[in-house]
Amino acid sequence: MSTAVTTPASPTPHGPEWWRTAVIYQIYPRSFADGNGDGLGDLAGIASRLDDLSYLGVDAIWLSPFFVSPQRDAGYDVANYRDVDPRFGTLADMDALIAAAHDRGIRVIADIVPNHTSSDHVWFQAALASAPGSPERARYLFKDGKGPDGSQPPTDWLSVFGGPAWSRVTEADGTPGQWYLHLFDESQPDLNWDNQEVVDEFDSVLRFWLDRGIDGFRVDVAHGMVKDPAYPDYQPKHDPEIGGGGIYLDCPYFGQTGVHRIWRHWRTVIDEYPGDRILTAESWVHPMTELANYTRPDEYHQAFNFPFMFAGWDAAKLRTSIDESLKEFGAVGAPSTWVLSNHDVVRHTSRFGLRDSGPQGSGIGPRDPQPDEALGLARARGAALMMLALPGSVFVYQGEELGLPEATQIPADARQDPTWFRTGGEKYGRDGCRVPIPWQAGAPAYGFSPTGAAWLPQPEGWDAYARSAQEGVEGSTLELYRAAMAARTAHGTSTADLTWIEGLPAGVLGFTVADLAVYVNTSDTPAPIDDPGDVVLASQDFDGTLAGNATVWIQR
Numbered sequence: 001m002s003t004a005v006t007t008p009a010s011p012t013p014h015g016p017e018w019w020r021t022a023v024i025y026q027i028y029p030r031s032f033a034d035g036n037g038d039g040l041g042d043l044a045g046i047a048s049r050l051d052d053l054s055y056l057g058v059d060a061i062w063l064s065p066f067f068v069s070p071q072r073d074a075g076y077d078v079a080n081y082r083d084v085d086p087r088f089g090t091l092a093d094m095d096a097l098i099a100a101a102h103d104r105g106i107r108v109i110a111d112i113v114p115n116h117t118s119s120d121h122v123w124f125q126a127a128l129a130s131a132p133g134s135p136e137r138a139r140y141l142f143k144d145g146k147g148p149d150g151s152q153p154p155t156d157w158l159s160v161f162g163g164p165a166w167s168r169v170t171e172a173d174g175t176p177g178q179w180y181l182h183l184f185d186e187s188q189p190d191l192n193w194d195n196q197e198v199v200d201e202f203d204s205v206l207r208f209w210l211d212r213g214i215d216g217f218r219v220d221v222a223h224g225m226v227k228d229p230a231y232p233d234y235q236p237k238h239d240p241e242i243g244g245g246g247i248y249l250d251c252p253y254f255g256q257t258g259v260h261r262i263w264r265h266w267r268t269v270i271d272e273y274p275g276d277r278i279l280t281a282e283s284w285v286h287p288m289t290e291l292a293n294y295t296r297p298d299e300y301h302q303a304f305n306f307p308f309m310f311a312g313w314d315a316a317k318l319r320t321s322i323d324e325s326l327k328e329f330g331a332v333g334a335p336s337t338w339v340l341s342n343h344d345v346v347r348h349t350s351r352f353g354l355r356d357s358g359p360q361g362s363g364i365g366p367r368d369p370q371p372d373e374a375l376g377l378a379r380a381r382g383a384a385l386m387m388l389a390l391p392g393s394v395f396v397y398q399g400e401e402l403g404l405p406e407a408t409q410i411p412a413d414a415r416q417d418p419t420w421f422r423t424g425g426e427k428y429g430r431d432g433c434r435v436p437i438p439w440q441a442g443a444p445a446y447g448f449s450p451t452g453a454a455w456l457p458q459p460e461g462w463d464a465y466a467r468s469a470q471e472g473v474e475g476s477t478l479e480l481y482r483a484a485m486a487a488r489t490a491h492g493t494s495t496a497d498l499t500w501i502e503g504l505p506a507g508v509l510g511f512t513v514a515d516l517a518v519y520v521n522t523s524d525t526p527a528p529i530d531d532p533g534d535v536v537l538a539s540q541d542f543d544g545t546l547a548g549n550a551t552v553w554i555q556r
């Protein structure tokens with residue numbers, strides 16, 4: 001380890017390998033809590049709400065990027081990896097936040113973005129000012145264009161956000177020049193991970209934060225760092241069975257096997273540090289065996305289970321997804337993770353309120369069919385209670401513990417997501433799941449900020465979702481999450497084996513886990529449950545008949 005850890009030792013609420021069973025709560029800093037009243041959430045706001053997270057019972061928080069950034073992709077465009085964006089606070093604020101979280105037994109995971117930098121990063125600015133073939137350009141993926149005058153992009157690849165994945169630069173002498181690759185926005189140039197200088201720089205960045213007491217990293221676009229050196233043309237295929245941005249193995253820029261070399265190396269850096277620090281992969285790959293490969297013992301500790309996220313509210317798909325997850329992650333000795341929502345997808349309360357949902361990043365807007373809010377909430381509560389009974393580790397996205405729906409009526413002139421702009425408004429993008437969350441019913445900005453300012457407009461009618469309206473209120477979604485998180489620990493479900501209960505009515509799933517029997521009714525039809533045990537938790541009233549779109553935990 002390069003320098004001494006400056007913060008209190010990390011807590012160990014779950015003992016060694018805490019990450020196998022942890023509930024990790026995702027904070028999207030700009031939308032969580034605003035301490036200074038400018039309408040953008042910040043580190044001071046997060047610090048002021050740590051006790052609320054203790055009350056909920058989370059084991060760790062994962063902070064989406066808080067680094068210096070022009071914020072063209074809400075911080076996933078980093079200009080300086082070693083400092084906090086002044087909009088969110090200072091390095092001292094971050095040190096204080098880590099210490100305050102640790103004091104409460106909460107670990108802190110940072111979000112590292114190694115596939116690309118911001119175009120404002122000093123490296124990219126130097127690359128623009130340097131000649132083709134220079135060491136400065138060799139840190140990124142610059143190529144000559146096709147055609148006699150190089151005016152055609154090197155490949156036909158598309159940006160994930162829409163439009164071409166290549167942009168052409170103007171050389172120092174004013175002539176049209178080379179092209180650079182950006183799998184996302186043009187302000188997010190892809191780094192060249194074949195360049196040792198890039199590898200060394202990120203080792204140093206990891207150590208910078210590990211030395212400050214960070215407990216691990218969620219790694220952005222973990223499947224993207226290596227590109228097929230032949231640079232073949234490729235158009236993404238969309239397959240509803242894969243869904244959610246999952247990709248095929250023939251994709252030349254995602255899911256290349258060369259990425260595993262990088263992760264094996266990162267694991268050695270992480271393992272230099274005491275205290276059970278972790279790496280979590282954001283890898284949108286398909287099939288599940290490919291995803292599990294990221295969690296082999298010398299790579300990541302965990303990976304987001306996106307196939308589970310997109311299994312929907314469908315008994316057969318959920319059962320298949322759960323079986324595959326336990327089998328494939330289990331085969332490499334990793335815990336499965338479970339996740340229903342994050343800052344890139346339509347909130348599951350609203351996905352489940354639609355009969356059909358679009359691909360990742362499309363969003364729901366004013367011109368779309370609107371979700372059935374009550375149906376979506378019932379299913380979301382049922383899904384959460386199912387998820388929190390499953391063996392492994394769980395991710396909760398801020399606001400889902402409130403049952404918060406997607407904001408579907410954001411006006412065009414308030415939208416911020418690059419997807420909206422790069423598709424000319426064809427796709428709404430991800431703003432709807434990023435709206436600042438409600439804390440206080442009746443307060444300006446629902447208590448998100450002291451001034452009532454909010455960087456995205458909050459819908460009317462969110463008082464009922466506010467935390468103040470739910471805390472201590474029996475049957476509220478907040479109390480359901482809180483009780484389930486405590487009960488999963490008390491009953492030991494997160495380390496237990498799962499066994500399916502057969503012979504249940506159509507649309508009803510049942511499984512035993514530890515000393516519980518869990519029944520999930522994905523259909524609209526109430527289902528009699530012949531189980532004499534006491535009810536431990538239920539997402540809707542249960543009297544021997546399980547309501548449609550509901551889950552119950554019964555003591556065995």
Ligand code: NOJ
Binds near residue numbers: 077
């Ligand atoms: C995945 C992140 O979750 C998303 O928000 C971001 O836009 C892309 N990676 C690009 O960094």
